[in-house]
Amino acid sequence: MLFNQSKLLLTIGCFGLLSMQPVLAQEQMLKTITVTGEGIERIPTTIANVQLGVEIQGENASQVQEEVAQKSNSLVNLLKSRSVQRLQTSGIQLSPNYSYNDNQRKLIGYVATNLVSFELPIDKVGAVLDESVKVGATRIDNVTLSAEEDAIASAQEKALVKATASAQKQANVILQTLNLTAQEIVTINVNGANSPNPVMMPKMRSAMDASVANTPVVGGEQTVSASVTLQIRY
Template sequence: MFLVGVLVAVALANPVLAQERRLRTLTVTGQGVERIPTTTAQVQLGVEVQGKTAAGVQQEVARRSAAVVELLRSQNVEQLQTRGIQLNPVYNYEDNVQRLVGYSGSNIVSFRVPTEQAGTLLDDAVEAGASRIDGISFTAPDNAIAAAQKEALQEATQDAQQQADAVLSVLNLTRQDVVSIQVNGATPPPPTPLLLDRSASNAEFAKTPVIGGEQEVQASVTLEISY
């Protein structure tokens, strides 16, 4: 009875020590990674024209852009939209004198298309009048990304538990309850880019197959575990 009374007295005198005795925790962060094949290409291309007059440049941009857009619509591409229209003066600087030498105009569009169709469509777009290609990025279907996010979270949770077991086993301790859980995210990175020559005057890229590769989905989970 005397010993029990002493322990109670110590606990009351030092509540922090009592709390530490009641609950000891280990914090670990686990990682999960899932890789899924991409199936869709996000393409950005357009028309860029230079000439002597603003009206002439704008008319040529409009004519060629209309042909490119007509082609893309005939191929039933998805999410076709204009990304930018510009008309700018072009100056020549000589002997510290600025002289107007012409104009530069552009019309840029973006669209989505199945990856296996991207190479042929790029070639056709150049033939229709496109003169610049800003690049391609690749993405997986939304349902595949959602499934991969769940898998990555499960892997991250299991990884955190395994890390805790590895540490505690060396110390001859046993993992008990999970005190807190923090999900740090399971968001896929931006679509994987494939950079192409901005000038489409040479269409050699069209002879090369466009391959999307894989998209990586990462997750991180932090567990606070008692022992």
């Protein structure tokens, strides 16, 4: 009987120790501080991505399409001679053109469009826009400015370094103020070091706006940001 009681007490004692282990582990995990650091890098834009093309209106569909094709060929030949990068057709369209009067729709002709997109250095884009108008371009739909891919990748790394250092510094300041000592980093979360959005230039209503004088295109900056969260045990 005494043996059984001793065995029972031993079992209860072991169970008590086991039940305390999760509590102790939880208390240990609760002694953490979580901080988030931000890192920002600004880099100059050097590349322009342009979309422009030819749009012609006329009464006869085949004539309109032929005129667009001729001017588009001249435009593409010019762009190739200027060694633009990533030149490609971005849109071809032929659609009827209607007039509306007293709720009546009347076919008055056709509209043909041929658009191309390309990239080139910002310091060359103004002159190419002007030359494109001279050979037949009638639309400048979009111009966006961005940094080169290598520059963006380098900026992302620097932003991550800054974000990590910022998080570490915040943790050190808080723990030192409370007379606590950091033990180890429990978790590291990289919340983002995404590529920046291209800088959009104001949209031109037509290529005629670029034919009045030399078109200035001035590069700006892109902002690359990163965020890092550290959980530190103390």
